[in-house]
Amino acid sequence: MAHVHRTGGGWAPPGSGPGVRRRTARVLAALLIAAPVAACTIQKGPFPGGTSSPGGGPSVLAVKIDNVRAARPPTGLEAADVVYAEQVEAGLSRLLAVYASRIPADIGPVRSARESDLELLRQFDRVSLAYSGVQTKLRPLLAAAPLTRVSPGQAPDAFHRSDTRPSPHNLYVRPARIPGPAPVRTAAAETGFRFGPAPSGGRAESTYSVRFPAARFGFTWSKERQAWQVSMDGAASRTSAGGRLAASTVVVQYVKVGPSRFGDRSGNNTPYTETVGTGEAVVLRDGRAYDARWNRATPQDGTEYTTGDGRTLPFAKGQVWVVLAKR
Template sequence: MVRIRRGAWTAALLAVTVTGSLMTGCTSGGGRADDGRGRTPSPSDTGNGLSNAGSVLAVKIDNVPEARPQTGLDAADVVYAEQVEGGLSRLMAIFASTLPKAVGPVRSARESDLEVLRQFHEPTLAFSGAQRRLLPLIDSAPLNPEPPGKVSDAWYRGAGKAAPHNLYLRPQRLVGSAPGDTALTTGFRFGAAPAGGTPETSRTVRFPSARFTFTWSADRDRWLVAMDGTPTVTTDGTSVAPATVVIQYVKVRTSKYHDVLGNNTPYTESVGSGTAKVLRDGRSYDANWTRPEAADGTRFTTPDGAPMNFAKGQVWVVFAKA
């Protein structure tokens, strides 16, 4: 399949402002010229309206109280939790093994997302928009940006929530089918738990204005997620319950970007090295992480240097300030 460099599209991306009811309440997003068939072509267009083949789908998901319950979050292979403006948090869900019928609410992208996504081969990033000065970086990144308006029938406004917390994506209309777990080039290893560890029934990770609590359920062999003290369930009532939780301690610094209220956008550095806590099988394990280059996956090891295996199933990675 022939892939086209996205740099040539930058002017068009910046020039287009998506209007209408679909974009009500969203931050600014890019767009490309209509191809005459009611849709806009993707840089990796296959000719059938689908934006990727063999690559993961990453979706930015809102998780402030007004956005809950979310849709499709339980189907993700990996969920990243990062700090954003005002000490709040936002999620980025990675889909490879399966695609739910809908995902959302979808919100805007951040600069840190581009570094996290470098470990995948030309992933598709679905997002509601971005800070205008960030759009050229998104356009030049090795990914397929998909804001609303490019594939219009892939997006819709849901009932029951006010904008901007009601924008949803139909993944199959955007990317067709799931690429399979071989597209998960995260560097994660799955297998038997290492020796040792400490029994753990609950662990809370705090951001300045948000918190995540993971509680072990022996009946389900999973960690039940709560955000800001409220159990995390999807719109169909399914509990979000990863098999492995990684609390990855990273440097969180200020960036050159701000939101409309003037709050600085934190930048989470996911390249480098540091320590982590890995929760699996009702136990907590000390671990080290390393990711020498942005294009590398993240390698987790035990303190003695052996590979740190994860339990098979959904993985949550919470980027906590070191």
């Protein structure tokens, strides 16, 4: 169970996908590097780095990223529009980073896909998922999912291994080498996220942490950076370039996490995180915490966040982290 403690260039997905899916323009994605928001308005986040699809939605690149101690620091994570943190086997965690506005030259370390990723990514009209592999029993579900698979088997020239750390924590993807046409960077899309001025209310918070059975995420408000600096397992999270990871908005989204039909080679069951439904959340922005509700009616819908009185809860412009915590 997750416990919360508070103290006060050049990539585009190959192919056009399996046709138009309903309401997928309302994606959760990353729309954070949007145009400035006018003072009294709430803006639906554009996807300046996306490409248009038959359904009018964006194209994005999602990368499954390893974040255990041996895999740190990550490369390219600071450029992601949205970072999802989810529980995996043995109580550990993994990251799913979504890119549209900026596509870094190198991203990783890349690890294996999970069943929960397939439901989470159905919010996007067109998405390519870069991953290192998948367990045999999950392959049919992954093959049937409405996404483009990008693994060393499908795109060997896009992946490389670093000699600076041990396997399996040394696999990286170069998005520019993923087969496909050049992206069109003028598309826009609606999203479940909304961006605008901070709402009234909330409570002042300087730190916030979320515990998984064998992992912990911490967020500390930096007034100077106007962002929540990220820690993992009690250590400050930095990138391979040396900068501190920081999010403009952090969402702690309480979800159902239960056993799945799958497991790892050590006999640990793979948790399944349900991201369709409704529940409670805490949204951190501007040094304050807001109690919220989240709602996603169908797999094709984006996730909407509202205050207690039903009003849309806008996010601050910048990178968003969504921590999927067991309720």
